Amino acid sequence: MPKELWKGNxxxxxxxxxxxxxxxxxxxITPQTEILEYLSRRLPELGRAFVQAESELGAINMVYGAACAGVRVMSSSSxxxxxxxxxxxxxIAGTEIPAVLVNVMRGGPGLGNIAPAQADYNQAVRGGGHGDYPRIVLAPASVQEAIDLMALSFDLAEKYRMITMMILDGSVGQMMEPAEMPAMQEVHRKNFExxxxxxxxxxxxxLSSIYLNPLDEEQTNLRLLRRWQEVxxxxxxxxxxxxxxxxxxxxGFGTAGRVALSAVREARALGIKVGLFRPITVSPFPFEALSQLTGQARAxxxxxxxxxxxxxDVLLAVRGRVPVEFYGRPGGVVPFHDEILDEIQRIHTAPIASPLGTTVHTNPRESWLTRMTQRA
Amino acid sequence: MQKEIIIAGFGGQGVLFGGQVLAYAAMDTGKDVTWIPSYGPEMRGGTANCTVVIADHEIGSPLVKNPPLAIALNLPSFDKYEETLAPGGTLIVNQSMVDRPAKRSDIHAIFVPCNEIAEEIGDKKLMNMVAMGALLSALPEVTLKDVEKALEGHLPARHKHLLPKNYEALKRGFESAQKEWDKVPA
Structure with a gap:
């Protein structure tokens, strides 16, 4: 199929x-409303179900119900x-059924703002809801990747009877890029056992998430964990x-990752040996691949x-073997690539004996905060 | 090759659509492209802008701090992007909506009376296409023909009768900018 210019949402x-x-x-809710708006027209046209619920609580519980019936179902929000x-x-996690949720993230906490942010990483990756449950989290950085990961989200959710979340920031949702759509798949309701x-x-x-006997609930938790090992x-x-x-x-993941790509290209042009590692699944996180890179990386x-x-998660993968530095823009600010280039150059020119002008055990978040405070 | 362009003006001046036409032209000629709007409350009036990045490789950042190219359709945009334009860059300024010359001497400010030209053609809404035409005088990677084809290919059918006037607006903008370039000392 030829490429078309598509808006992310x-x-x-x-x-x-x-x-x-x-x-x-x-x-x-901005900045994801176009997903809902588009589907409000498209799904009825195909004779499929679209409901604008009374609230997000209503929506997610409707998803829960449809998922129990073995239907390909999703919601999206910000x-x-x-x-x-x-x-x-x-x-949904406790009932072990598949469901897909897209989070087009915005600045927070609280009502925050509608600008692009990645501050819901922990909520998505660590769980967010109560109880001990794993979930798959995908983080696209472009419109094409979002398209490709959307189909994958359903497949993974059904294969592992698990929630798959796609987290993208508002800029991927609002951006237009040339992209190719996959062919139309018929609705095929699988005969799940x-x-x-x-x-x-x-x-x-x-189907239920109630296990009044703690020993049964313990077995359920362990079953979830074994399934997670497969993931x-x-x-x-x-x-x-x-x-x-x-x-x-x-x-970097998502937009922060692609902004870093511009910085890496420019640093390469300056002769700095720098590369980019962009996780696409942030859960499961690529611990092993990053761990192996500690063999070649200076920082x-x-x-x-x-x-x-x-x-x-990076610190967990690196385990103190190589210095880790951090650069972030919270609150709905998208970094310009110049800022990341400055950081690359700072690390590159740091004295060899003490690669970052600090010790390995310095908290990278604290030293970043110090630099941000000095800059202000 | 990579070029970044910011198009800015009041909401309703056709800023976002102008950028989309450019993005279509880039895509149709086989380039990678990103188009990203400022999607805040300015969508409901006030200033609006979009950033278009055109490249022949996978595009990293869809945003840029110091663009080499920008269009300012009104005075607030002129004030803002004259400051941030990269040295040596080109700023297309809608002369109809500003009342001052450029302050910086290390950029090319190309003044084009977009409103007047659009009104001469017979539709003041064509002002954005006049500015797009002017932009192309500084963007050899995309030709007038490419943009004409993009308009033809992607304009909704109900607007197809407007194509000749859009072509004229592009051409007049290009020519008007060309005259300004001719005044620039070699």
């Missing part, structure tokens, strides 16, 4: 339709709306740029549009 909506999305429940959905997400889709001529099934072994995805001879490795630079959330 609309591309996500159409990609979901083409992946066989059968039902959507949501509530408008940060404050996703917070409202957390109870429902925990129930767990789905509560009418017990005619078969035994009754019950970790099979589903890690990332993209590498200029890593072959890189001594400084920048790590890592984590860049995020928050105060250092993925930073903690």
């Amino acid at each position: 609309e591309a996500i909506a159409e990609a979901a339709v083409r992946a066989g999305l059968e039902a959507y429940f949501g509530y408008p 940060s404050p709306g996703v917070s409202l959905m957390m109870e429902g997400l925990s129930y 767990w789905a509560t889709n009418g017990a005619m001529n078969r035994e009754r099934r019950i 970790q072994n099979n589903e890690v995805r990332y993209k590498e740029y200029f890593l072959d001879d890189a001594e400084i490795i920048v790590i 890592f630079l984590v860049t995020e549009m928050n105060m250092g959330q993925m930073l903690d």
Whole structure:
């Protein structure tokens, strides 16, 4: 199919339709409203279900119900709306059913603003809802990647009976880029062995997140963890740029990652051996791939549009073997590539004996805060 | 090759659509391109802008701090982007809406009376296309023909009758800018 110019949010909506999305429940909120708006026209046109719920709470519980019936279902929202959905997400996780949620993140906390941000990383990756449950989190950096990951989200959610979240910041949602849509898949309701889709001529099934006996709940938790091990072994995805001879490795996801790509290109033109590692699955996080890069890297630079959330996962992967530095712009600010280039140059020119002018054990978040304070 | 362009003006001046036409022209000629709007409350009036990045490789940042090219359709945009334009860059200024000359001498400020030209053609809404034409005088990677084809290919059918006037606006803008370039000492 030829490339078309697609706006991120609309591309996500159409990609979901083409992946066989059968039902959507949501509530408008900037900067993701175009997903809902697009589907409000597109799904009824195809005879599929679209409901603008009374609130995000209503929407996520409608998703819960449709997911129990084995239907390809999703919702989408932006940060404050996703917070409202957390109870429902925990129930969906506890019931072990597939559901897809897109979070087009904006500045926070609280009502915050509608500018692009990545501050919901921890909420998405660590769980957000109560209880102990793993979830898959995908972080596209471009419109094409968002399209490709949309179809994958449903496949992964169904394969592992797990929530798949796609987190992107407002700029990917609002941006237009040339992109290719996949072919239209027919709605094909799979005959899941767990789905509560009418017990005619078969035994009754019950789906629930209630395990009143703690030993049963413990077994459920362990089952979730074993399934998560499979996800970790099979589903890690990332993209590498200029890593072959890189001594400084920048790590960023989503928009922060692609802004870093511009900085890396410019630093390369200045003769600095620097590369970029961009996680696509932030959960499961590419711990092993990053761990291996500690063998070649002199320093890592984590860049995020928050105060250092993925930073903690990078620190876990690196385990103190190589200095890690951080540069973030929280609150809805998108960094310009010049800022990341400055950081690369700062690390590059630091004295060899003490690569970053600090000790390895300095807290990168604190030294970043000091630099931000001095700059202000 | 990579070029970044910021197009700015009041909401309703056709800033976002102008940028989209440029993005279509770049895409149709096989380039990678990003178009990103300021999507805040300015969508409902006030100033609006969009950034278009055109490249022959995977585009990193869709935003740019110091663009080499910009269009300022009104005075607030002129004030803002004259300051941030990269040294040696080109700023297309809608002369119809500003009342001062450029302050910087290390940039090319190309003044084009976009409103007057659009009104001469017979539709003041064509002002953005006049400015786009002027921009192309400083963007050899995209030709007038490319933009004409993009308009033809992507304008909704109900607007197709407007194509000849859009072509004229582009051409008049280009020529008007060309005259300004001719005045620039070699």
